[in-house]
Amino acid sequence: MTPLVRIQREDFDIGAEIAALTRGNANIGAVVSFAGLCRDESGRLAALELEHYPGMAEAEIGRVAAEAAGRWPLSGLLAIHRFGLIRPSEQIVLVIAASSHRREAFEAADFLMDYLKTRAPFWKREHLADGTLGGWVEAKADDDDAAQRWEQIS
Amino acid sequence: MSTATVEPASLRLVYFAWVRERVGLTEETVTPPAGTATIADLVRWLKTRGEGYELAFENEAVVRAAIDQTHAKPAAAITGAREIAFFPPMTGG
Numbered sequence: 001m002t003p004l005v006r007i008q009r010e011d012f013d014i015g016a017e018i019a020a021l022t023r024g025n026a027n028i029g030a031v032v033s034f035a036g037l038c039r040d041e042s043g044r045l046a047a048l049e050l051e052h053y054p055g056m057a058e059a060e061i062g063r064v065a066a067e068a069a070g071r072w073p074l075s076g077l078l079a080i081h082r083f084g085l086i087r088p089s090e091q092i093v094l095v096i097a098a099s100s101h102r103r104e105a106f107e108a109a110d111f112l113m114d115y116l117k118t119r120a121p122f123w124k125r126e127h128l129a130d131g132t133l134g135g136w137v138e139a140k141a142d143d144d145d146a147a148q149r150w151e152q153i154s
Numbered sequence: 155m156s157t158a159t160v161e162p163a164s165l166r167l168v169y170f171a172w173v174r175e176r177v178g179l180t181e182e183t184v185t186p187p188a189g190t191a192t193i194a195d196l197v198r199w200l201k202t203r204g205e206g207y208e209l210a211f212e213n214e215a216v217v218r219a220a221i222d223q224t225h226a227k228p229a230a231a232i233t234g235a236r237e238i239a240f241f242p243p244m245t246g247g
Contacts, residue, residue, distance in 0.1 A: 036247055050246065051171055053239060056223035081246060093247050113247060119225065121239075122246025123171035136172050139243035 003065035003077040007057045009084045012094055021076040021096055028075045030102040032109040034095045040088035045134070046127045050092065052083045053121035064115040068097070071111070072104040079112060081122060114147045165232070167200075169210075170241035173217055176210035177240075193219045194228040196238065210240070218243060 004021075006012075014033055022028050038048050061079050069077055076098035086092055093116070097108040118139075126134030168181040186199055197214055200207045211217055219226050220239040232238060 052246070053168070053170055053220070053223070053241065056220055056239065059223050060225070117247035118244060120246045121170065121220070121241060121244055123242060124245045125171070136242065137245045139245050143247075 001069055001074055001076060003062065003069050003079070005058055005061045005065055005078075006080045007052065007054070007061075008080065008082060011082070011091060012080050014091075014094060014096075017078060017080070017094060017096055021078050022098055025075050025098075027100055028098045029100050030105040031096065031098045032102070032105040033097075034093075034109050034113055035091050036093040036113075038086045038088050038090050038092055040129075044129055045088060046129045046131070047085050047087045048092070048137075049085050049125045049127060050083045051123045051125065052081070056121050057081065057083075061116055061120050064112060064119060067115070068108045068112050072097075072099065072108040074099045074104060074108055077108060077112070079116065081116070081120060083122065085127070111150055114143070114150060117143045118147045163234075165235060166237045168237060168239045170239065172242055173210045173240045176206050178206045191231060191233070192228065193221070193226055193230050193232060193238070196232060197228070197240075216242065 014035055018031055018033060022031060061081065065077055065079055074097055076096070078096040080094040082092055095109050095112050097105040099105040124137040126137060128134045164183050164185045166181060166183050169177050169179060174180055186196055190196055190199055197211050201211050217240055221230060221232060221235045222237055
């Protein structure tokens with residue numbers, strides 16, 4: 001099973017991606033999907049601008065996905081990350097994991113998201129509701145902790 | 155054979171997010187001085203190149219680096235590297 005990784009400006013259709021990932025494999029019993037959306041932070045933001053490192057973004061998410069595929073018996077694994085200007089309620093990121101049983105799919109999707117947040121070279125910048133340019137979003141220690149917890153589970 | 159002096163290799167540097175803004179460039183090609191062996195050495199030299207660099211790397215522990223599109227620690231050797239990137243902690247997802 002080779003994980004699929006796409007870095008794109010365009011939006012994605014979760015239903016279509018699930019259908020494509022599971023098509024032709026009747027041994028899949030579980031599909032877990034996670035979508036990350038742009039928040040408006042209670043009306044404060046007009047948009048988020050996502051900058052990325054082309055080439056490394058694909059490579060790094062690919063490395064994390066390959067790690068997940070080595071760790072859990074999966075039938076399919078997909079990660080899509082968007083870049084460019086993304087408005088509130090729009091989708092930013094998608095992870096889909098498919099497996100025979102639910103546990104593997106849940107854990108692989110969770111693992112992939114945790115590491116994607118701390119390792120994938122993307123940076124968010126705020127565009128404020130009053131039309132001005134805001135600052136760069138700061139990395140959260142919580143995200144490092146979330147990734148760290150996978151080191152303790154073997 | 156009299157190739158005692160090794161030509162300093164030229165290196166492509168790329169910058170992202172606020173590191174890019176502070177340096178004032180998205181990318182550049184540089185030839186670091188002889189003896190520049192690690193990421194930390196490279197940062198030390200870059201900081202001597204102007205205010206923008208000094209500001210970008212004022213808190214060295216915060217800025218992350220990648221060698222040829224793979225994350226690298228400050229002590230990582232840059233020998234043979236083609237492209238080195240500097241950027242803030244990542245905030246994707």
